[in-house]
Amino acid sequence: MLTLGMAVLGPQQSTLEVCKSDFMLARDLDLIISMHVGGNFLTPHGFSELKNENLLNKNTNVVHANNIPNEMLDLLVDSSCTFSITPEEELQMGFGNPLTKRLMERGGTFNFGSDIESAMAADMHNVIRFALQAVRHEFTLENYERNHSPPSSMSVTTRQAFEWLTIGAAKSFGIDDKVGSITPGKKADLIMFKKNKINFIPMHDPISSIVFHSNSNDVDTVIINGVILKRDGQLISKDLDTKLETLAASGHRIMHQFREIQVEKKEG
Structure with missing residues (x-):
């Protein structure tokens, strides 16, 4: 399933005129419109002006936005905007705490991603662990400030984290009627894990095992809309080797061009 969307500069990096033009086009085409926010x-x-024009809605997706003021965050949440959080990358880049806690407190809609795959693994197993432990840490610090002691129970459950990656992600993009849970009538999008792997034994709670102990090597089968794309731990593709060669060539080309630019800068 492929859903068309628009990636735009948004209020942070463009003028109000450009913002309005982009958002009106997205509205007219009924597209998700996404932008990075930070700095x-x-x-x-800009967001206030867009709200006044009724251009903010559930199709508006804001990425990062770690340090936006509460007033702006409230405006976006009240406008039904969604948020994409990339916890590992945000912590590495010094963006500040991920928005998870602030959005949970406001009932906001959010999803998680990796970002900058050239610098870190695009592995959702790691992403969700970073997200969960980061938000637990924030709640723990808050409890210390209030009660001078650690919390008596986990502030965010493992099941909540699991749902962030499944039905929660589907809801944030408005496709929870099609995917996100194993439900009659929905598309057959399934991931199956090898439960006999050493990192899963003994398995007392499948959800906790997946959230805390799994990695991509534990995925036995992937089915997308009824089509098997991975089986017995191996990707299924007639031209997989060609695709990998193309990917490697693309990486070499980018690095070659980068080095040429650096040489030109030095000579200039």
């Missing part, structure tokens, strides 16, 4: 804004009151 100084070229159009500081």
Whole structure:
């Protein structure tokens, strides 16, 4: 299933005129419109202006936005905007705490991703562990400030984290009627794990085992809309070797061009 969307500069990196034009096009085409937010804004009151024009809605997706003020966050949540959080990358890049806790407190809709696959693994197993432990850490610090002691129970459960990756992700993109859970009538999107792997034994709680102990090597089978794409731990593709060669060539080309740019800068 492929859903068309728009990636735009948004209020942080474009003028109000450009913002309105982009958002009106997305509205007219009924597309998800997504933008990165962080740092100084070229159009500081851009989101307020877009809200006044009724251009913010459930199809508006904001990425990162770690340090936006509460007033702006409240405006976006109240407008039914969704948020994409990339916890490992945000912590590495010094963006600040991921938005998870602030969004949970406001009932916001969010999903998780990796970002910058050239710098870190695009592995959702790691992503969800980073997300869960980061938000637990925030709640723990808050409890220490209030009660001078660690919390008596986990602030966020493992099942909540598991649902962030499944039905929660589907809801954030408005496709929970099609995917996100094993339900009659939904598309057959399934991931099956090898439960006899050493990191799963003994398995007392399958959800906890997947969230805390799994990695991509534990995935035995992947089915997308009824089509098997991975079986017995192996990707199924007639031209997989060709695709891998193309990917490697692309990486070499990018690095070659980068080195040429660096040489030109030195000579200039």
